[in-house]
Amino acid sequence: MRRGGSLAVRMLAARSGMEWTPSFTWTSFMAPPQARSCASSAAATRPSPASPLSLATDLPAPDHSISSELTPRQVVELLDRYIVGQAAAKKAVANALRSRWRRHKVASPMREEIVPKNILMIGPTGCGKTEIARRLAKLADAPFVKVEATKFTEVGFHGRDVDSIIRDLVDNAIVMIKQRMKREAQAAIDAAVEDRIISALLGENVTQETRSSFRELYRDKGLEDRMVEIEVPSSPARILGGLGEAGGVAMQDMVVRVDKLFGRGRDSKRRMRVSEARPLLEDAEAEKLVSSEVVLRDAIAAAEQDGIVFIDEIDKIVSSAENRYGADASSEGVQRDLLPIIEGSVVSTKHGNVSTDHMLFIASGAFHSCKPSDMMAELQGRLPVRVELKGLTQDDFHRILTEPESNMLRQQAALLATEGISLRFTDAAVREIARTAEEVNASVDNIGARRLHTIIERIVEDVSFEAPELTDSGSRPMEVVVDREDIVKKLEDLLKKQDLSRYVL
The missing domain is CATH 3.40.50.300 (P-loop containing nucleotide triphosphate hydrolases)
Known part of the structure; x- marks a missing residue:
């Protein structure tokens, strides 16, 4: 609530009697997070690992x-x-x-x-x-x-x-x-990795009852911190597998050729936690089960x-x-x-x-x-x-801030929610942001919707900086409400001189 016409940002902490008054003010609207339901299904039994030949030839074409x-x-x-x-x-x-x-x-x-x-x-x-x-x-x-x-x-x-x-x-x-085929073969990959980890932990000469007990522990994530010794490629594919951009495949191919030239690339034994071994073994099994010829074709x-x-x-x-x-x-x-x-x-x-x-x-x-x-x-x-395509108007900017599922305001709210901050914008504040974006685009360089990013970052920079100190791990979410007056106050100095806005917004 505002009194005497003064601007105030109300940050309401659920902790008893605690209030915090920032050095800036706000108000605004954030659409409530959409409730999403997702159905999950689990297979009753895990399939047995497929042989390299059968999986490479039986995989359905994309x-x-x-x-x-x-x-x-x-x-x-x-x-x-x-x-x-x-x-x-x-x-x-x-x-x-x-x-x-x-x-x-x-x-x-x-x-x-x-x-x-x-x-x-x-x-x-x-x-x-x-x-x-x-x-x-x-x-x-x-x-x-x-x-x-x-x-x-x-x-x-x-x-x-x-x-x-x-x-x-x-x-x-x-x-x-490669990623598509790996998803299609994920069940077989998981089964092969599970068998390799359990065998590494227990050895081969154990009863079926013991293996079943450890299998249940493994599936329940009860073995994540156990140390295990496994054989993995000395230059695992996952080191370069993250290079999804063009050029990653070429770089990986070059490294493989150099390794072969100097006799490297053989499997080596490494000791690590089960949680660390799983992704390495998944990549190794994927390389066995997915045919490179089929991938290339x-x-x-x-x-x-x-x-x-x-x-x-x-x-x-x-x-x-x-x-x-x-x-x-x-x-x-x-x-x-x-x-x-x-x-x-x-x-x-x-x-x-x-x-x-x-x-x-x-x-x-x-x-x-x-x-x-x-x-x-x-x-x-x-x-x-x-x-x-038409240039964006004030109404378009307002729709961009409210209609898309992952709009900029919801993204900011999600980020601050990890710090225990509940960020909300009033509709008047959203409309002021849209109006400011249109004004700055008209008076400076028109960069379209990208202008909204610079404005919103300017608005939330203080609460983003101070968020870790505003809450602690045991508190309920603190609410930050941003209104139109807060937007005006935060941006007025930047809009007084267009030359300054040219460099900042």
């Missing part, structure tokens, strides 16, 4: 038409859960995704003649272009790579050539297929048939008519190099030749200093679906 259950309308509805507005762009990508599924259903030779519906997104920074493409790739469970057009140079110049885009896509496809097929390439900032390699022959003349050379990849060609990679005929290309750019018509005519023709 479902390249995973989006078959999603109609364009359903795709848009799923995108609406994470992205506000931009209905035209969502509709375009939903149609493109469904068209790929339809092509899989068409019989040859017509299927090979159907080309993907490549898309050109035109819109200002921070309006959702990249997020739409990223979410689309997740929905389709398809290989995805995002590149910036400015990173590439014309063939013959120092820099990356455009063929590396496809190599990166194939590397990402390999990682994706399915990865190339997934990249060729369902790969999605997102080329951001394509306008940066486009020169207006008056500047076409200036200092940036090589930009048209990059367009020429991109043209054969987008229209369909074969790219040589270390894993073999990869066709780009049926990959989906989504290009985006703001086109502030040039127009889409300034692109090479041939390249324009290979991006037939054009979508214009």
Whole structure:
């Protein structure tokens, strides 16, 4: 409650008689966390480990038409859960995704003649272009790579050539297929790891009753701190397995070859806790059970048939008519190099030749200093679906802060909840944040929704800094309420001078 018109942030501690008055004030709204229910099922019996041959050959091929259950309308509805507005762009990508599924259903030779519906997104920074493409790739469970057009140079110049885009896509496809096959084989992997750990703890000459007792303890996590001696590869795959980005596969392959050259890579015995041994053994068993040949075959097929390439900032390699022959003349050379990849060609990679005929290309750019018509005519023709994304308004910013399932305010609340702080915003505060974001974008550089991140971080920086001292482990959550006056007070100094805001917001 406010009295005498003064601004006050009420931080209400559940601990008796304790109050804390911060050096700043707030108020605002945070939608209550959504109650989610999840059904869990456990297998009655654990399957026995599969042999390497049977698992490698019996694993089902990846479902390249995973989006078959999603109609364009359903795709848009799923995108609406994470992205506000931009209905035209969502509709375009939903149609493109469904068209790929339809092509899989068409019989040859017509299927090979159907080309993907490549898309050109035109819109200002921070309006959702990249997020739409990223979410689309997740929905389709398809290989995805995002590149910036400015990173590439014309063939013959120092820099990356455009063929590396496809190599990166194939590397990402390999990682994706490996993870998918590992999930499908998880039951067999768990069973094999369980047997190895129990055998390492007890040895082989024990009664079945003893093994059963230890098996129950293992499944109940009662052996996590026991020390066990196991054989693991001296250079386990998990060291490089975390490099999900393009290049991780190439690095791992190089390390394996060096190890073989110098006679390394053999199994070695190590003593560690059961909890530490489990992930190492899981990786070792996965390498045995998942065939690298099957992974490579399915990865190339997934990249060729369902790969999605997102080329951001394509306008940066486009020169207006008056500047076409200036200092940036090589930009048209990059367009020429991109043209054969987008229209369909074969790219040589270390894993073999990869066709780009049926990959989906989504290009985006703001086109502030040039127009889409300034692109090479041939390249324009290979991006037939054009979508214009609109700049974000105050109402859009308010929706971004309240509608998505994992909006920024809920993320901040979740982070502070780990410290025992219950952060809430009033609706008036949320609207003030939205108004400020629109004002700063209009008066300084327009960075779209990214402006909300800088504003919210400025607002919560004090409570975030002081949170560990505000509560202790035995207290109930302390409530921090943020209102409109608190937003105004926190940001007024920054908005007095646009020059200062330019550097801070």
